[in-house]
Amino acid sequence: MAFRAFVTVATLLSFSASAEINRLKLGAHLGANSVTFRVYSSGATRVEVDLFAAAAAVNEVARIPLDRDAATSVWSATVPLSQLGIRGTIYYGYRAWGPNWTFDPAWTKGSGRGFVSDVDSAGNRFNPNKLLLDPYAREISHDPATKDNRDGSVYASGPDHRLLDTGNVAPKGIVLQDSTTPVEARPTTPPQEEIVYEVQLRGLTNSDSSIPATARGTYRGAALKAGYLKSLGITAVEFLPLQETQNDTNDADPRSANYWGYATLNYFAPDRRFSSDKSPGGPTRELRKMVAAFHAAGLKVFVDVVYNHTGEGYAYHSDDKNTYNLISFRGLDNPTYYLLTSDHQSSFDNSGVGGDYNTANPVAQDLIVDSLDYWHATLGIDGFRFDLAPVLGNTCTEGCFHYDKLAPATALNRLAREFPGVPLIAEPWAIGDGTFQLGNFPAGWWEWNGSFRDKVRQSQNKLGVETVTTGELATRFAGSADLFQANGRKPWHSVNFMVAHDGFTLADLYHFNSKNNNQPFPKGPSDGGNDNNESWDQSGSHPDQIKAARNGLALLMLSAGTPMMTGGDEFLRSLNGNNNSYNLDTPFNWLNFTLTAEQRAFQGYARALIAFRRAHAALWPADFYSAEQLHWLKPDGGAADGAYFDNADNHAIAWTIDGGPFHDPAGMLYLAYNAWSGPVDFTLPSAGAGKLWTRVLDTSIGMSSKTITGAVYTLPGRAVLVLTKK
Ligand code: CA
Numbered sequence: 020m021a022f023r024a025f026v027t028v029a030t031l032l033s034f035s036a037s038a039e040i041n042r043l044k045l046g047a048h049l050g051a052n053s054v055t056f057r058v059y060s061s062g063a064t065r066v067e068v069d070l071f072a073a074a075a076a077v078n079e080v081a082r083i084p085l086d087r088d089a090a091t092s093v094w095s096a097t098v099p100l101s102q103l104g105i106r107g108t109i110y111y112g113y114r115a116w117g118p119n120w121t122f123d124p125a126w127t128k129g130s131g132r133g134f135v136s137d138v139d140s141a142g143n144r145f146n147p148n149k150l151l152l153d154p155y156a157r158e159i160s161h162d163p164a165t166k167d168n169r170d171g172s173v174y175a176s177g178p179d180h181r182l183l184d185t186g187n188v189a190p191k192g193i194v195l196q197d198s199t200t201p202v203e204a205r206p207t208t209p210p211q212e213e214i215v216y217e218v219q220l221r222g223l224t225n226s227d228s229s230i231p232a233t234a235r236g237t238y239r240g241a242a243l244k245a246g247y248l249k250s251l252g253i254t255a256v257e258f259l260p261l262q263e264t265q266n267d268t269n270d271a272d273p274r275s276a277n278y279w280g281y282a283t284l285n286y287f288a289p290d291r292r293f294s295s296d297k298s299p300g301g302p303t304r305e306l307r308k309m310v311a312a313f314h315a316a317g318l319k320v321f322v323d324v325v326y327n328h329t330g331e332g333y334a335y336h337s338d339d340k341n342t343y344n345l346i347s348f349r350g351l352d353n354p355t356y357y358l359l360t361s362d363h364q365s366s367f368d369n370s371g372v373g374g375d376y377n378t379a380n381p382v383a384q385d386l387i388v389d390s391l392d393y394w395h396a397t398l399g400i401d402g403f404r405f406d407l408a409p410v411l412g413n414t415c416t417e418g419c420f421h422y423d424k425l426a427p428a429t430a431l432n433r434l435a436r437e438f439p440g441v442p443l444i445a446e447p448w449a450i451g452d453g454t455f456q457l458g459n460f461p462a463g464w465w466e467w468n469g470s471f472r473d474k475v476r477q478s479q480n481k482l483g484v485e486t487v488t489t490g491e492l493a494t495r496f497a498g499s500a501d502l503f504q505a506n507g508r509k510p511w512h513s514v515n516f517m518v519a520h521d522g523f524t525l526a527d528l529y530h531f532n533s534k535n536n537n538q539p540f541p542k543g544p545s546d547g548g549n550d551n552n553e554s555w556d557q558s559g560s561h562p563d564q565i566k567a568a569r570n571g572l573a574l575l576m577l578s579a580g581t582p583m584m585t586g587g588d589e590f591l592r593s594l595n596g597n598n599n600s601y602n603l604d605t606p607f608n609w610l611n612f613t614l615t616a617e618q619r620a621f622q623g624y625a626r627a628l629i630a631f632r633r634a635h636a637a638l639w640p641a642d643f644y645s646a647e648q649l650h651w652l653k654p655d656g657g658a659a660d661g662a663y664f665d666n667a668d669n670h671a672i673a674w675t676i677d678g679g680p681f682h683d684p685a686g687m688l689y690l691a692y693n694a695w696s697g698p699v700d701f702t703l704p705s706a707g708a709g710k711l712w713t714r715v716l717d718t719s720i721g722m723s724s725k726t727i728t729g730a731v732y733t734l735p736g737r738a739v740l741v742l743t744k745k
Contacts, residue, residue, distance in 0.1 A: 045058060045155040046287075047109075047153065047156065056085065063117045067114045067115075068112070069081075069111060069114060070110070072105045072110070075167075075168075081104065083096050110194075111192050111193075111194065117143045118145075119139035120146055126147060129183070137343075138340055140362075142353050148181065148183060152190050154347055157195050157303065158299065159193065159288045160192075162265045166268060172335075174344040176343055190284065193299045195300050202398075206314060206401070213442070215581060216251070216586060218258065219520065222586070223609075226606050226610060226611050236609075238289075238302070241258075241309055242308060253318070255402065256318060256320055257321035260279070260283065261322050262290065266280065266604070273603065275602055276604035277602070278600070282373070283326075286326070286387070303398070310398060319401035320399070326378065326405065327405075328374055332344050333366055343366075355383055358374065361418030372450070384433060392437070405446060407448070408460070409455075409456045411430040425461070431461050442465055447460055448469065457502065458499075458501070458503065462508060465514050466502075466512065467516065468513045468515050468516070471516070472515075472518075474491050475495060475575075476528065480529070489663065489670070497579050497643070510580050510642070521598075525572065527596050528567075529554070529556070529568055531554055533552070534548050534550065547601075548599030576628050576629060582632070584625075586610055590619070591617070631741070635685060636683050637676045637677070649677075650674060651664075654673065656704060671701070672691070672692055673689065673690065676688045685743035687744040689712060692740075693735070697736045698734060698736055700731050700732070700734075701740065703727070712727040713726055
């Protein structure tokens with residue numbers, strides 16, 4: 020989900036397998052004696068590169084016109100270092116002219132010479148007064164708004180702003196050496212075994228007193244948590260966006276901050292604010308070292324990426340076609356990088372958070388592929404989660420949205436082809452019409468399973484209010500074959516979750532009947548947030564709230580599919596009912612590892628539960644369970660049939676999984692879920708001659724080992740039971 024700051028606002032790919040990666044060699048590339056600048060613009064009539072010796076508050080050292088290659092629309096110049104007059108770091112940005120602002124040799128910074136219109140009939144939005152960030156820059160000097168320049172409107176076009184020159188304040192690309200170091204060996208966790216831990220990088224350590232103060236909130240600090248995360252049992256950490264976003268003003272205004280980061284300024288550059296080393300090249304080196312530290316611990320690193328819209332933002336006013344920010348993509352090639360309305364006068368918005376990125380355009384699509392390849396092959400990232408991903412399945416290049424999972428040319432299918440074996444995880448919905456696509460992604464794609472979340476929540480929190488059949492629950496627990504099996508996908512393509520960053524925490528899900536977002540700073544206020552959370556305070560019973568959290572985590576970890584948990588849920592992190600804390604960069608929103616005894620106990624439970632899952636391969640099948648492997652049972656021990664599954668008055672279901680086919684240390688697993696408010700007697704299958712069931716988990720108690728001698732187990736209301744048989 021996204022955020023709008025001040026109207027919100029690469030690369031030698033030497034390790035890439037595909038010849039299609041960055042075939043135009045875009046970006047700034049440092050040679051032995053020169054720098055070559057290459058940038059794409061289909062509509063420009065002139066492009067110049069400005070070179071700077073410092074990031075801001077200085078004029079350019081040189082301005083050099085680029086030559087256009089007619090065949091590719093790539094503008095380029097190779098500049099000898101000896102002619103640059105810059106001994107240290109080289110900062111750069113582009114100025115571009117086109118049909119709507121023609122080149123006039125008499126133009127000077129801040130003048131209107133050559134101006135025709137802010138936008139023309141083709142959608143061009145050239146304005147030479149706006150210094151433009153290279154979309155292929157591998158680091159950027161700073162964000163558009165800084166504590167010294169809080170006014171983002173300097174970047175705008177339109178009658179009030181078009182003559183403001185941004186050269187002194189604009190973010191600049193930084194010329195970096197190309198990496199020549201291959202990524203170390205990556206963890207080889209098979210996909211069906213993954214357990215994902217979603218967390219905001221800064222929040223992971225910024226309040227953690229065990230981390231050196233200078234490393235808190237940074238890549239270096241996060242690397243120091245690898246041991247903790249490994250001990251928790253997860254296999255992959257999934258960071259909220261790390262690509263550059265507007266957050267340089269967060270410290271100055273933490274109550275209206277861009278904390279989550281779902282508005283990307285540049286798709287190659289690691290966010291400088293997250294680096295303890297803020298020197299040029301520092302973020303890249305520090306991120307790389309962090310990834311290596313996670314890899315050394317056996318953990319994969321996934322990153323949340325936002326290719327449905329950009330941090331360049333949307334129209335300042337809905338009825339104003341002239342006033343848009345020109346920071347990068349829009350000033351270089353608006354019709355290429357953005358989906359426009361059919362008259363080309365406005366951005367088309369189907370993501371709900373800003374003008375859609377033009378994912379169907381081949382050049383805009385190249386940028387997605389090239390930047391992901393850089394993060395994967397050069398920075399070492401192992402997998403990606405795509406925000407509002409149906410936008411990447413759009414086949415329409417102008418004035419409309421049409422999702423087609425089969426069309427080979429969509430970004431979705433191209434990514435599946437270009438990144439085989441790399442987890443590509445979709446948030447399978449957006450806000451606009453036609454964007455709810457849960458279960459409808461192409462082969463190869465993983466999806467956040469909102470149906471798992473909703474149905475399990477309803478069974479826990481909405482008894483008598485929402486209808487949830489045991490048949491529906493069984494489908495979710497077994498990997499949601501109804502959503503994923505048809506195009507050859509596997510249970511692990513279902514990313515199951517109870518909560519995610521943009522909603523209640525696990526603890527709050529069972530503590531609040533509705534969102535509580537209007538709390539005073541620093542706990543709020545936070546606008547937006549879902550009104551329908553399927554939450555319940557368990558009638559105010561604190562023990563029941565804890566038990567419900569045990570149930571939620573248990574059902575997540577006992578289900579087929581890839582479990583995803585959110586950072587802090589292992590110790591009952593609460594945001595006091597705030598379900599949309601995107602704007603709070605405050606200690607309240609950072610993980611607090613100073614735990615109460617109750618939190619420590621839950622952390623121990625979570626760790627034991629995850630260890631149980633990891634130890635029992637029958638719980639993470641590589642393929643959907645066969646009828647021989649999994650048997651659904653009624654509480655009386657009989658087979659659950661269609662009549663039982665479909666009767667909404669039934670609230671208890673049990674199942675056995677044969678451990679043999681999975682080489683599971685347990686010969687058989689018996690699991691039972693009692694969603695009813697009162698106790699239910701479960702008649703157990705015979706353990707067989709000379710054998711006994713062993714209780715592993717009863718969530719009314721916790722992880723609790725006991726030999727079961729009776730034929731009936733009375734499971735208290737709202738509880739989960741797990742037995743094993745050797
Ligand atoms: Ca930033």
